[in-house]
Amino acid sequence: MAPSIPDIAQTPQGHEGGAPAPLHVAIIMDGNGRWATQRGWPRLAGHRKGAEQIKKVVQAAPDLGIRYMTIYAFSTENWKRSTQEVLGLMKMFRLMIKREAAELSRQGVELRFIGDRTPLDPLLRETMDAIETRTKGNSKLTLAVAINYGGRDELKRAAQSIARDVAEGKITADEVDEAMISSRLDSAGMPDPDLVIRSSGETRTSNFLPWQAAYSEYEFTPTLWPDFTPDELSDILDRFAGRERRFGGVAS
Known part of the structure; x- marks a missing residue:
């Protein structure tokens, strides 16, 4: 089956005919x-x-035209950090989620989590x-928080799920296509990201959404995340609007 390529002509355009709004x-x-x-x-x-900056950016996102946001909170590799830092992060995640639940719901934000939950503390999972x-x-914004997430791990789990169904005769190998793989990922039901932003001056993708971000635009900013503001996000979106996204095609 041929790869699914976004229909640029049918996508709302950004500033001056540039990239579609993300x-x-x-x-x-x-x-x-x-x-x-x-x-x-x-x-x-x-x-x-x-975490304070996350709240500000999430609150600003809908007014900037963003309807889906995925944030990388804790990777599968972050377990290598000190026990004190890991335990502190897990406690912070649980307390922050509990504290912000009512406000996120009031704002019309749908919260979902991607990543392998099995190693997480039962209280956090609950x-x-x-x-x-x-x-x-909730439909104003879907916020996906990646906790114990790794792109290769996600693809491995999706492949295992498909392999089990093939082995059980539920599907045939020839039925496996890109849409099926996408449907087995943690992000199933969400559109692929148009734009991936990394703060702090690093220019690695760090195993983040490798399947979903195949056609994403990237922006690397030197700003450390605690200094990242909605204004900087707005500036990045303005630059994004000037890009031409061809998805492997040629300019018209």
């Missing part, structure tokens, strides 16, 4: 620890400050399940 923005929120270290503070202080249920159906 429906889905994904963010690698890097630099929290460095921000705190530069100030002589514990790394967790940077993560707490970074909290995640509860807010997903509470906010399901």
Whole structure:
């Protein structure tokens, strides 16, 4: 089956006929620890400050035309960090989710989580399940939070799911296509990101949404995440609007 290529002619255009306005923005929120270290503070202080910036960016997103946002909160590789930092992050995730549940629901935000939940603390998993249920159906913004997420791990789990169905005779190998693979990913039901932003000056993609971001535009900013503001997001979207996205085609 031929790959599914976005129909550019049918997609709303950005400024001056440039790239379409980004429906889905994904963010690698890097630099929290460095921000705190530069100030002589514990790394967790940077993560707490970074969490405050998440709230500001999420609140601003709908007015900027964003309807889906995915943020990289904790990768499968982040378990290599110190026990103190990992435990502190997990506690912060649980408390923040509980604290923000009512406000996110009031704002019309649907919260969902992507990544492998099995290694997470049962209390955290319970909290995640509860807010997903509470906010399901909200339509102003869908916010996907990647916790214990790794793109290769996600693809492995999708492949295992498909392989089991083939082995059980539910589907044949010839029926496996791109749409089926996408439907087995954690992000199933969400459009692929139009734009991926990484803060802190690093220019790696760090195993973040490798399948979904195959045709995404990228923006790398030197700003450490705790200093990232809605105004900077708006500036990045303005630059995005001037890009020409051809998806492997040629300019008309």
